[in-house]
Amino acid sequence: MSEWKMLTLVGQDKPGIVAKITTALFDAGAKLGEASMMRLGGNFTIMLMVKSEQSIEQLNQSIESVVKKMHLASSFQAIEATLYQHEIPDTRITVYGADRPGIVARATTCLLDAGFNILDLESDVAGSEEDPIYIMHIEGIASNGPEALEKAIAQIKTNGVNVDATSIDVMIG
Amino acid sequence: MAIFDILKYPDEALKQISEPVESFDDDLQAFLANLEETMRAGPGGVGIAAAQVGSLSRIAIVDVSSKPKIKHNGCMILINPEIKTWDGMKIGREGCMSVPDYTGNVIRAEKITLQAYNAQGDRVDYECEGYEARAVQHELDHLDGMLFLDRLVSRRTDLFKRKNYK
Numbered sequence: 638m639s640e641w642k643m644l645t646l647v648g649q650d651k652p653g654i655v656a657k658i659t660t661a662l663f664d665a666g667a668k669l670g671e672a673s674m675m676r677l678g679g680n681f682t683i684m685l686m687v688k689s690e691q692s693i694e695q696l697n698q699s700i701e702s703v704v705k706k707m708h709l710a711s712s713f714q715a716i717e718a719t720l721y722q723h724e725i726p727d728t729r730i731t732v733y734g735a736d737r738p739g740i741v742a743r744a745t746t747c748l749l750d751a752g753f754n755i756l757d758l759e760s761d762v763a764g765s766e767e768d769p770i771y772i773m774h775i776e777g778i779a780s781n782g783p784e785a786l787e788k789a790i791a792q793i794k795t796n797g798v799n800v801d802a803t804s805i806d807v808m809i810g
Numbered sequence: 811m812a813i814f815d816i817l818k819y820p821d822e823a824l825k826q827i828s829e830p831v832e833s834f835d836d837d838l839q840a841f842l843a844n845l846e847e848t849m850r851a852g853p854g855g856v857g858i859a860a861a862q863v864g865s866l867s868r869i870a871i872v873d874v875s876s877k878p879k880i881k882h883n884g885c886m887i888l889i890n891p892e893i894k895t896w897d898g899m900k901i902g903r904e905g906c907m908s909v910p911d912y913t914g915n916v917i918r919a920e921k922i923t924l925q926a927y928n929a930q931g932d933r934v935d936y937e938c939e940g941y942e943a944r945a946v947q948h949e950l951d952h953l954d955g956m957l958f959l960d961r962l963v964s965r966r967t968d969l970f971k972r973k974n975y976k
Contacts, residue, residue, distance in 0.1 A: 701928050721911045725903075757965075806877075808941060809854030809905040810948035810958075 641718040642687045642696065643668065648709035650681035657703045662721035663689060665699035670720055675759070681709075686718060726756050728786065729805050733796030736762055744773070744793045744800075751789035752781030772796075776805070782792035814848045814863035820863075824908055825955040827868040828859075831941045834931035841885060841931050846871050846897045852907045856946040859952030862908050870949035874942045882942045886934075891926035900909055904943050904958045914962045918944045 646658065655674065662669065670686030689696060693713040704711045732744050743758070748755065760773035779786045783804070792798045817823055837859065849871050851857035855902050856877070860869040861916075875883040898920030901920060905913040921939040925944065928934050 656958055693955045723911050723913070725905070725913055805903050806941060807854070808856060808871075808944050808948060809852070809907060810857040810859075810912075810944055810952075 638699070638713070640690055641716050642689065642713045642730070643716045643718075644683075644685045644692060644696075645688050645712045645714070645735045646683050646685070646704075646709050647683050650676055650679060651707065654681055654707055654709065655683065657707065658683075658685075658700055661700045662689075662696075665689070665691065665696065665766070667672060667691070667696065670718065686716075687713070693735050704730050714760075724756055724778065725807055726778055726805055728753070728777060728779045729803045730775040730777075730790075731773070731801045732775070732793065732798055733770060733772040736771040740771050740796070740798060743796050744798070745775075746788075747778070747792045748775070748790040749793075751785040752779070753786060753789065754780055757788065759791045811847050812844050813851050815842060816848070816850040816852065816862055817864055819957060819959070821907050821908075823861060823864050823866065824957060826860050826866050827955050828868045828953045830868050831927070832912075834889075834929065836925070839929060841865065842869070842871070843870065843896070846873075846885070846887075849873070851958075854905070854907075857949045857951045858907070861952045868953045870943065870946075870953065872945045872949055874945055877941060880941050881939055883936050883938065886926075886936060886946070887929050888924070888946070888949070889928065889931075891924055891946075891953075893922050893924045893947070893950060895921075895923045897921040900940075900944075901963065902941075904944070904948055906948070906958055909957060909959060910946065914949075914957075914958065915962045915965060916944075916958050917963055918947045922946060924950075 646745035657746060667687050670688060672685040674683040696713050700711060705723040725801055755777040760767050762771055764770035786802060790802055793800050817939045831952045833929050845858055845860060848856055848863060856874045857872040860867045864967050870888045870891060874882045875884050896919035899917050904916045920943060922943045923937050925935055926971050
């Protein structure tokens with residue numbers, strides 16, 4: 638069994654959440670791995686890899702006072718994880734258009750059918766309440782090559798959204 | 811010929827400033843041959859700086875000619891190199907043999923001109939653009955103790971219009 642747990646925290650954003658949570662974990666003897674924090678809709682969100690021999694119950698106790706004080710929802714999940722396994726994306730795709738239901742489902746299904754493996758996805762709703770626009774950045778690996786990807790992009794475009802794809806040519810020096 | 815070990819960060823040598831080469835002797839020729847072989851043995855294998863193998867001399871080798879469809883100058887031996895002009899800016903993804911398992915976005919000049927000395931000690935001038943210019947800037951940073959980690963920009967940074975597939 639791996640000693641890694643994934644800690645998910647969600648709550649109203651306010652200064653000090655990361656510092657206080659990570660200090661509590663450090664004081665409990667836990668180690669940290671990779672993490673991703675984002676503000677989504679004004680909410681604080683973080684996914685944090687935590688390595689510890691302690692049980693999830695013990696870890697919950699370690700962060701309990703911070704979680705309560707800062708009004709967070711928290712959850713630890715036991716995971717099988719390994720570090721030093723970063724995959725390098727070869728393609729970056731931007732999808733944007735007038736916001737409407739189904740953009741993400743349509744775009745990601747077309748990409749899936751073209752053998753595109755998504756490694757990273759982030760999206761924003763921008764514009765205004767009257768005219769919202771949806772903007773999504775995707776990075777991943779076009780396993781079936783550029784032609785399959787071009788077909789997928791053409792399909793996504795028929796839905797009336799704009800799609801740009803750029804190859805990521807990583808320079809290793 | 812021999813393949814050198816590549817130093818990995820946090821090795822202190824990677825943060826040192828390298829000294830100019832003064833003697834273009836047989837030792838230098840042997841070192842250059844080994845450095846080039848080490849570069850070609852690495853993943854990607856398009857550039858290397860002497861500091862990456864623990865020799866704090868202002869020497870870099872860049873050869874991006876294996877990449878399809880790009881402008882290049884072939885194999886450039888760059889001794890005591892200096893970038894003279896910079897033009898344009900572009901974000902690109904970089905990795906480094908001295909920083910395994912990590913790649914990140916870095917802003918570099920799109921076009922550069924540079925002066926250097928070749929293996930024989932003759933002055934050479936190059937114009938580089940795109941991928942090759944990026945490789946040269948990455949390697950020359952090593953001569954000043956800089957890693958691409960010192961120049962990372964957020965993955966959300968996206969200043970410039972991208973090229974399309976079509």
